[in-house]
Amino acid sequence: MALRRLGTGSSNWRALATLAVAILTAALSVSGCFGGGGTGTSTGGVIKGYVTEIDANGFRTDATLLTSGPGVERASVSLVGTSKIATTNYRGEFTFSGVAPGTYSIVVTKPGWASAASYGVGVETGVTTEVTLRMVKPGGMLPITESIAPNVSISCPSPVSGTGYVYVDARDETAMAGALLFIDGLLVSAIEANSPGERVAQGTYLWETYSEYSESGWHDGEHVLTALALDASGNIGCRSITVTVNNGTLPGSVPYAPTNVTAQAMTIHYSLFDLLSAPYAYQSSSASPGLAARILEAAKKVRDSVPPAQTRGTPAGSDAVVACGVSWLLPSGSPSVTGFKVYRDGTFVAESPVESPGLVVDPIPPVALWLWLDGSPALCPGKTVSYSVSGYNRSGEGRRSAPDATTPLYPLSKVTLTAPAQDSSVSSVPLLSWAKVAGAELYVIVVMDTAASQLMWEGYAAGAENAVYYGDFSHTPPGGQSALPLVRGRSYTWFVMAIASTPDPPIPPDSTWSPDAQSISTSDLGRFWVSYY
Known part of the structure; x- marks a missing residue:
């Protein structure tokens, strides 16, 4: 079965697919599923990990999927093929030190919870690999009847010029729900099992790396492709590969540097998402231009946003999530743009072609306002983050914007x-x-x-x-x-x-x-x- 756009399948699959985005366990790097690199030890590599929860109840599912959610405390983390076992702290953090160079699988379990696994995590001497995993907590929409993560594979010939063919194969010993495909952290397609109880979900996605018609595309260079498999009990398995795009450059001018970059952090207690699901709450207040309506609308945008999150940040039991909205303007008269790159604290973290679901544009002549949501591992209450943005086209990448910084606040308790x-x-x-x-x-x-x-x-x-x-x-x-x-x-x-x-x-x-x-x-x-x- 071929991969298809999220939302075209059955209502059950759409619910499961939404949940799976929330359970995305990767931070998108060459070193492994959902990871980044840093300085390790001279006697081996270091794996620094974060495990955060998915609360699969109503709109909390969307919230904990797309933002920096509570850590999972006292989960058991195994580095497969070694004797190394770690236990997460109150923020869901764990560390493996002195890891021999190689490729590993990481499995996270906790009694009563669905499990999470990250396959193909690369380790190098002197390098710290960051891995983020998500786990479904008990009591949600998925009955957790077993806790073995499904296997998943992903392949794509590299380099890619024009159309790339991405093949995904996900298998489970009991029953598959489906699989999701992400490119540089952007959800691009979903595949479901052929029938309930099916143990296999597989398909091929046609990756159009450049569109002459829409002038939308992916930049030349390396991209991380991630396949995430979800079984019927909410267990997650994921694997990432790196693929190079090479469409060549064209003579011309690069886009101008974006202006008016604004970063705004939101720390949202679960109670706000519960309120969105309550009868009359959102519909009634949204009829008003008042402050409550504007805040509920902002929370709804967080809930409904498409980009996946690689999340941590709030302590276990805090019942709150953190997200940061980044907006910018493309100046009037700028050469055409095929996509944007977002940098956090000077490091590239995301890319979206102009026609991707990862961006929202509000066309206000003579400029367009672009919006992007970040729910990354960098978002922690009290920790300042800054963002800058650049545009690119077939002639290259333009200059970055001036940065803008914000500091997420600590969660407030629910009102009684x-x-x-x-x-x-x-x-x-x-x-x-x-x-x-x-x-x-x-x-x-x-x-x-x-x-x-x-x-x-x-x-x-x-x-x-x-x-x-x-x-x-x-x-x-x-x-x-x-x-x-x-x-x-x-x-x-x-x-x-x-x-x-x-x-x-x-x-x-x-x-x-x-x-x-x-x-x-x-x-x-x-x-x-x-x-x-």
């Missing part, structure tokens, strides 16, 4: 509503209260009519406050919607969002506020009835 009690009867002007969240600098309060999916009021409170009366004018943002009257006999839902940011959020909140970094959590949806005036 205290009054009104769930499904209680209240007056038409109820007092809304919640427990204070340590580190929160701003709260946003949203009340909705669940039957009409209508926003009734969006208010705010400073970090030192934990209660407001419904519709309080002094707690309504300037220019915001005045509270609509609550009607006797009707039910309403509400939630509270906690926010910390750099710089500090303005009080009252400004509709143009756009922080360098923010940390966000929310409450569950509360509900009350109006029984008297």
Whole structure:
């Protein structure tokens, strides 16, 4: 069966494919599945690894797939073919030192969890190889009935000029769900097993390295191709190869350096993704131009983004993820561009042709705004990262942009509503209260009519406050919607969002506020009835 674009298969496969992206276990380097290189020891190589969780529940699946999620603590990591075994710490980190040069497989297990395996990890003397693996935690949409990772192989003749033929073969002892193909970290295609219970999923992907029609393509040089196999229990196996593209250069001018590069970090508690899946929560608030709607929209973009993540960053049990959005402009009058390269802290980390799903373009003449999402191992709360971008075409790569830096914030705890009690009867002007969240600098309060999916009021409170009366004018943002009257006999839902940011959020909140970094959590949806005036 041939590989095809994600989303054209059955609904079950789409769910599994989404999960598999979240479980992507590679950091994309020659040294092995999802790894990078550094300085090792003189007596051998070093493998530095990170294991992060996938929470396969609702929108948490997408979130933990695409961003830097909680580490998996006390997982057992085996370096196959040696006696070396390591245990992950609270951040999901592990290290193997003094590893003889060669090629190895790494297998990670934990009781009750699906397993993860990275095949073909290369080790060299004096070099540190970084490997990132993802594991599905118990209790999600996939019943974990066994924990043996599937095998997977990938091949492509190199060098490639024009069309390359990438062959993927994934096999499992019980049942395969399918496999995914990534090029330089970008999900390009998916293959599913022919039928439920099938033990094999295989196919060939036609890799168009350059399109004369669309002037979109991949740069000449080395690219990392990764095949990720997912079995019916959520176990993951992956393997990477390096392939060279050689389409030749053409005379002409390279693109101008991108301008207005902006990096913005978001630390998002799982509660925000849970809220997106709650009835009426997202639909109702998105009808408003208010702050809550804009934050929920940003979280939705993180949830729905296509690029896979090579993730770590937040401690085990933190129930939060980290992502960084990078945007830039291509100046008016620039020579044509076939793709962009993104550099983190001066090192190349990603590439996307202009027509790939890894980029979002907002065409605003005379310039275009481009957006890219990073959920990489470099993203840790408190650690500053910087980004620069360059454009390329058949004449070569243009100059890099000036860098922009951001520092992800630490996670906030989930908000707990205290009054009104769930499904209680209240007056038409109820007092809304919640427990204070340590580190929160701003709260946003949203009340909705669940039957009409209508926003009734969006208010705010400073970090030192934990209660407001419904519709309080002094707690309504300037220019915001005045509270609509609550009607006797009707039910309403509400939630509270906690926010910390750099710089500090303005009080009252400004509709143009756009922080360098923010940390966000929310409450569950509360509900009350109006029984008297």
